[in-house]
Amino acid sequence: MAKYHHGNLRREVLNCAIAMITEHGVEGLSLRKVAKELGVSHAAPSHHFKSKSDLLAEIIRESYEMLTSTILAAIADHDETTATQRLRIMGSTSMRWAVANKARFSVMMNPDVSRFAEEAVHKALAEFVGVVADAIGEAKGEGFYPDTSNAILLLYAIGAANGIATVLTDDLVKTAVGVDIGENDYDALASLIVDTRDERPR
């Protein structure tokens, strides 16, 4: 009595895969187990994602879209800020998002997946990078690190925020560093990243 035409198998595969990654990591993701979990045949997912890499790439694409809209929404909630303050909000929001979406973030940070990324992923990622780059450009006009090129600042900002989030989402490193984060600490960390002389009076 196999149930044909599941309805929205594609979405359920994505959700189930993320749940499985949350519990067992990317390595623990098995398309066949996903299919079993959803009560479909082992080959059903392959009609929505042409390969495992393809499924993971879609998770990445979707996640970058989520992240981008999340930081944009956060900025919209604080409309009175300067560009430098917007950068800070973007940083803290990104880190919070990563911790709240460990599975998605771990896939995004997995170089093995990006290796097979396709056009759609590049586009979503470029959009995210673009938003940060714009904020840096505006902050530059406010005297933000005037001696450093925008390209280096972009690398620094994205790298630092992602790296801190990585430490917070990697149990091994997190335990070694031995820090437990409270809600306020995200803002403190973001401040450390975008720290400039003008805004940290001795």
Place this chain on the structure above:
Amino acid sequence: MAKYHHGNLRREVLNCAIAMITEHGVEGLSLRKVAKELGVSHAAPSHHFKSKSDLLAEIIRESYEMLTSTILAAIADHDETTATQRLRIMGSTSMRWAVANKARFSVMMNPDVSRFAEEAVHKALAEFVGVVADAIGEAKGEGFYPDTSNAILLLYAIGAANGIATVLTDDLVKTAVGVDIGENDYDALASLIVDTRDERPR
């Protein structure tokens, strides 16, 4: 005519695995292919590493040792520096090392591997973290970010350096950010991380 008693199969497995990861990523690592490459039977590596995770964990352990001794050596070469300057050197050296050892670094940053890490890995990692923590403690005495706890600073410093290195070693993100790094830029990036008011006169 199979050649028994290979001699130093353990080390050759490690080297071959790293070479394979360099070319095809962690996902592209196959114990059987390593064995074939080395001209031994498919089960030979299992007598030196009880599982694939075990092999990867050993690569991580070894790599943290390499990284720790590399930054200690770099500091020893600049004996005239202050603690804050030592932090800067540690940061730029770490990032350079990561770029020069992409395969090892990608394994270290892979959460799926750390999930199964054992005591020896924890120890090597703790040693690395300890070196950074010590430097931060000393810098603190020089007025380094006096308003921020050592724990947060440690998280920030390690996270930022690792994150920037991650961007530089991930082709997808690196391309999206669109930056090409020169030798001097590592120092500039390290300066951005340990940037304090006192050392960046307007």
Place this chain on the structure above:
DNA sequence: ACGACAATCTTGTCAATGTCAAGATGACCT
């Protein structure tokens, strides 16, 4: 209403892989 068509799902199959068990081989020591 009806039949083609496309989308979706199933069943069957294959090669690759990690892991384990049992036996073979060779170095070293006494």
Place this chain on the structure above:
DNA sequence: AGGTCATCTTGACATTGACAAGATTGTCGT
């Protein structure tokens, strides 16, 4: 010489991703 142990081989098994071919269902034109 003989035994002992680490090392390696052979053989086997379950899991997995991927593919091919067929079955089922919804849709759309007529």
